[in-house]
Amino acid sequence: MSVQHGVASDRGMGGDPQAALRLAQEVVRKAEAAGAGEAEALVVAGASALTRFANSQIHQNVASNEVFVNLRFVQGRRVAVASSGRADADGIRALVDRAATIAANVEELEDWAGLPEAEAAQPVPGAWSDATADAGPELRADGARAVIAAADAAGVTAFGSFSTDAEAIAVATSKGIRAAERRTSSQLLTVSMGPDNGTGYAEQVSVDASEIDAAAIGRESAERARASVNPVDIEPGDYPVVLHSYAVVDLVDMLGYLGFSALAVQEDRSFWEAGRQVASPLVTLVDDGRDPAGVPAAFDAEGVPKQRLALLDRGRCRDLAFDSQTAARAGRRSTGHGLPAPNTIGPFPTNMSMDAGDATFDELVAGLDRGLLVTRFHYTNPVHSKKAIITGMTRDGTFLVENGEIVRPVRNLRFTMSYLDALANVQAISAERRCVRGFLGASVVPALRLSSFSFTGATAAG
Amino acid sequence: MRDLTSRALDTATALGATYADVRVVRRLEESINVKSGRVEGVASGESEGFGVRVIVDGAWGFAASHRLSTAEADRVAAEAVRIARASATAIREPVQLDGRPPANGRVETEVAEDPFAIPMHQKIGDLLAADRAMNAVKGIAWTESLYAAQREWKTFAATDGSYTEQVITHLGAGLEANAIEGDEHQRRSYPDNGGSWASAGYEFVRAMDLAENAERVANEAVELLSAPPLPAGTRTIILHPSQLYMQVHESCGHPTELDRALGSEASYAGTSFLTPDMLDSFRYGSDLCDIVADATVPGGLGTFGWDDEGVAAQQVPLIKEGIFVGYLSSRETAPRIGRGSGGAMRADGWNRIPLIRMTNVNLLPKPGMTFEQIVADTDDGLLFETNRSWSIDDRRLNFQFSTEVCREIKGGKPGRLYRNGTYTGITYELWRSMDAVGDASSWQMWSTPNCGKGEPGQAGHVGHGVSGARFQNVRVGVVA
Numbered sequence A: 001m002s003v004q005h006g007v008a009s010d011r012g013m014g015g016d017p018q019a020a021l022r023l024a025q026e027v028v029r030k031a032e033a034a035g036a037g038e039a040e041a042l043v044v045a046g047a048s049a050l051t052r053f054a055n056s057q058i059h060q061n062v063a064s065n066e067v068f069v070n071l072r073f074v075q076g077r078r079v080a081v082a083s084s085g086r087a088d089a090d091g092i093r094a095l096v097d098r099a100a101t102i103a104a105n106v107e108e109l110e111d112w113a114g115l116p117e118a119e120a121a122q123p124v125p126g127a128w129s130d131a132t133a134d135a136g137p138e139l140r141a142d143g144a145r146a147v148i149a150a151a152d153a154a155g156v157t158a159f160g161s162f163s164t165d166a167e168a169i170a171v172a173t174s175k176g177i178r179a180a181e182r183r184t185s186s187q188l189l190t191v192s193m194g195p196d197n198g199t200g201y202a203e204q205v206s207v208d209a210s211e212i213d214a215a216a217i218g219r220e221s222a223e224r225a226r227a228s229v230n231p232v233d234i235e236p237g238d239y240p241v242v243l244h245s246y247a248v249v250d251l252v253d254m255l256g257y258l259g260f261s262a263l264a265v266q267e268d269r270s271f272w273e274a275g276r277q278v279a280s281p282l283v284t285l286v287d288d289g290r291d292p293a294g295v296p297a298a299f300d301a302e303g304v305p306k307q308r309l310a311l312l313d314r315g316r317c318r319d320l321a322f323d324s325q326t327a328a329r330a331g332r333r334s335t336g337h338g339l340p341a342p343n344t345i346g347p348f349p350t351n352m353s354m355d356a357g358d359a360t361f362d363e364l365v366a367g368l369d370r371g372l373l374v375t376r377f378h379y380t381n382p383v384h385s386k387k388a389i390i391t392g393m394t395r396d397g398t399f400l401v402e403n404g405e406i407v408r409p410v411r412n413l414r415f416t417m418s419y420l421d422a423l424a425n426v427q428a429i430s431a432e433r434r435c436v437r438g439f440l441g442a443s444v445v446p447a448l449r450l451s452s453f454s455f456t457g458a459t460a461a462g
Numbered sequence B: 001m002r003d004l005t006s007r008a009l010d011t012a013t014a015l016g017a018t019y020a021d022v023r024v025v026r027r028l029e030e031s032i033n034v035k036s037g038r039v040e041g042v043a044s045g046e047s048e049g050f051g052v053r054v055i056v057d058g059a060w061g062f063a064a065s066h067r068l069s070t071a072e073a074d075r076v077a078a079e080a081v082r083i084a085r086a087s088a089t090a091i092r093e094p095v096q097l098d099g100r101p102p103a104n105g106r107v108e109t110e111v112a113e114d115p116f117a118i119p120m121h122q123k124i125g126d127l128l129a130a131d132r133a134m135n136a137v138k139g140i141a142w143t144e145s146l147y148a149a150q151r152e153w154k155t156f157a158a159t160d161g162s163y164t165e166q167v168i169t170h171l172g173a174g175l176e177a178n179a180i181e182g183d184e185h186q187r188r189s190y191p192d193n194g195g196s197w198a199s200a201g202y203e204f205v206r207a208m209d210l211a212e213n214a215e216r217v218a219n220e221a222v223e224l225l226s227a228p229p230l231p232a233g234t235r236t237i238i239l240h241p242s243q244l245y246m247q248v249h250e251s252c253g254h255p256t257e258l259d260r261a262l263g264s265e266a267s268y269a270g271t272s273f274l275t276p277d278m279l280d281s282f283r284y285g286s287d288l289c290d291i292v293a294d295a296t297v298p299g300g301l302g303t304f305g306w307d308d309e310g311v312a313a314q315q316v317p318l319i320k321e322g323i324f325v326g327y328l329s330s331r332e333t334a335p336r337i338g339r340g341s342g343g344a345m346r347a348d349g350w351n352r353i354p355l356i357r358m359t360n361v362n363l364l365p366k367p368g369m370t371f372e373q374i375v376a377d378t379d380d381g382l383l384f385e386t387n388r389s390w391s392i393d394d395r396r397l398n399f400q401f402s403t404e405v406c407r408e409i410k411g412g413k414p415g416r417l418y419r420n421g422t423y424t425g426i427t428y429e430l431w432r433s434m435d436a437v438g439d440a441s442s443w444q445m446w447s448t449p450n451c452g453k454g455e456p457g458q459a460g461h462v463g464h465g466v467s468g469a470r471f472q473n474v475r476v477g478v479v480a
Helices: A017-033 A089-103 A137-154 A214-227 A245-258 A262-266 A324-330 A361-366 A419-424 B002-014 B070-090 B120-135 B210-225 B241-256 B371-376 B427-432
Strands: A038-054 A057-075 A078-084 A157-173 A178-193 A199-206 A238-243 A285-287 A309-313 A352-354 A370-384 A389-402 A405-409 A413-418 A426-437 A442-458 B019-035 B038-056 B059-065 B104-108 B142-158 B163-181 B184-190 B196-198 B233-239 B291-294 B315-320 B361-363 B380-392 B398-410 B413-418 B421-426 B434-437 B444-453 B458-466 B469-476
Touching (some): A017 A038, A017 A089, A137 A157, A137 A178, A199 A245, A214 A389, A245 A442, A262 A324, A352 A426, A361 A442, A370 A413, A370 A442, B038 B120, B120 B163, B120 B210, B163 B210, B184 B210, B241 B361, B241 B458, B398 B427, B421 B427
Parallel strands (some): A238 A370, A352 A442, B104 B163, B233 B380, B361 B458
Antiparallel strands (some): A038 A057, A038 A157, A157 A178, A413 A442, A426 A442, B142 B163, B434 B469, B444 B458
16 A cells, blocks of 8 residues: 555654653652652553444544553562553652552562663664554555455455554663663454355554555455355364464464463463473474564563564474563573563563465465365463363354365364464464464464364354 | 533534544552462552544544643544544445433442552452462462452533533452362362452452452362363253353353444454344243343443443343343444444543443343252253353354363252363353243342453453353363
């Protein structure tokens, strides 16, 4: 898409990380003046907008300017957290007062190891796009109309959204951390619905909204919807499968949450063991905040530079994501994967990517004698977290493949399956990878062919 | 406040809006998290801002800001109008709202003990006492105890003369004991997974008797480790209220949201198998199935004075004697099926638009049998208690749930304990098989404080009143 319209109405601090850093430093100074022995301020300021369409027309269209100030206020081993959506003097004063009051009333944390030591985060290229920051509602409407036009041409109906976000992130601490950067992201996704229950899906995520090809996304989704008209029932059971990137992202996200967090390991609720072979040797999974193929970020919510992690190295568990608290317990440094305090769910890999293979998508499908092609998963949830057993449904394009050819669409199926077993069953990986939205970030993932996947139920026609 | 709301509405009107509303919201939050006897997180949050929603040329626009000033009201109203004009380039049917009288008044949650006025150290002490009691049980790997409260001051004004003020307080608390042995991880929660929530004061937390229940909860978690897995089969099942409310939430609440049925959520949460042509004729459940969306019931997370479009709280029948009869609806969606809004529009803060959300979607109790009598009346069945995992397809038909506890019922008496109990089915097949519903003695409000919907994402606070029920021929034990 090349059409540009005007400028963003008001970025606030969203385009100025140094302004966000000045605010963070001011908050730290005020906290120290109020008696904090250590203080950390995280400032996230930005403008976000999203245009939503359904039944081939725009039905929701929103924009907001927001600021989030999060203060960790430490007195000795007493730790308090206060946050505010205000950046004015009265709001900051109230924020510090609330934090100081809490700190005076909480129990000491016996294993408090202090805020992380200062470590300069090198700027990461490719995290910001003026085209995204300047995108107005007209640009997003252009994108929506392009998707709708593709749907009209295919005789299907378009549903979806187009978002543009720009923010400044800064962290300042009493230990000398001074981290600041600006980030943008844009996402266009669409579900197409055809006659006779045919549905399709496609999405594109990019730092740069001008790189999003709305017409192409619209065509991909519409073609999938046309191909999935009149789905038939198929008996649940174990089938070889090809998983599109839109489905693979759920595997890596869920494993990131359940297993690759140091807190999950420390609480003995993870499958992770150093060197354990949990996936096929074909599978290498990394987390890299500097990967330009994803949505880059130089540092985490504690201002610690993001390290590259090899989470799965040729199928074996290797690295874990640490924040400062889990790192202190393990006697090591944070890897830069902390979330805003107070964070009880632990560190999280937010920039995952799986290494590409050498197959084309068509070759993956051609390798199925009799199996299923799955576009994406829906509403997945752990059934047994330590074994990474997940249940969920297929959605927006599930197809029966025979002798390497797609022969017909099938009605959506329920699966109940260990995602570790799924990765152990990987036979082939596509060369093409896509940046796909995830739980807390975006992941860069290929398509996969698996020797077996367990489908345990099917939806009804009603 | 009227200066800001009037300015936003006047500016929007001057710039061409045929309708506009504005919400000014201040939200105060606090939370305490204790893990294994250690106060892991104590936090306090405050946010405030306003959002302006307009209709221009038959299309919607919305803009919001954290800066509360009349100058910013001008800028935000103008931005909302600009956004609406962009929307108007891609509409096929102009927006039309139902008629409703202007809303005026003030409502405030009744709170006996203001949770924000109770000293933090007292609330921490209550959690620590319970958490330490769980940790004292041999075999417990780790524990977690939580408390959280939220208060919103919300002012709504619209170009039709509506002006309402609401102060709504929600809070919740709960315990969780975890026992781990090898690959087996068992969790037991009290009163509910993620805590139990209400629209109330701290008296609600005191009534939980957290410390009194801590040791029992921990012992149950340890006991589950040595329980056998639930065998696969087709069984009579009884859903304890702590699981039944989630069944109502996922398989009745969501499919009766009219925006889903009309496709507005198709790109994210999905649609609904309950289409408007099925109204007043489709057999959703057995004759015992009466489900009502009730925004007036005291204590519910879906209880309020007016929704975020200024529609007064009301009771809307959704399922009547098993027949699908109504939707959760809004001023825009209801006229499309020839009805008036059921008042179900709520937004997650000042920076989000209102969406159709469940209010309190309640399965009404039936006179005849208490919940205990339903158990005693069951010769061979399974009792599922406390939700652990949930999943349902994008049209809300195929569901699968697992619970923390699954206990065999033999000859009307509780028997063997199973671990990792699951059950699965098709929504209308399950509800049609319901042959017993508990009476009012076990009916109480449960809650979901994290119901996800919309783009950008919103977390909804919704309530569910249930008393427990029995179902026949249900597939169980999908994964052992």
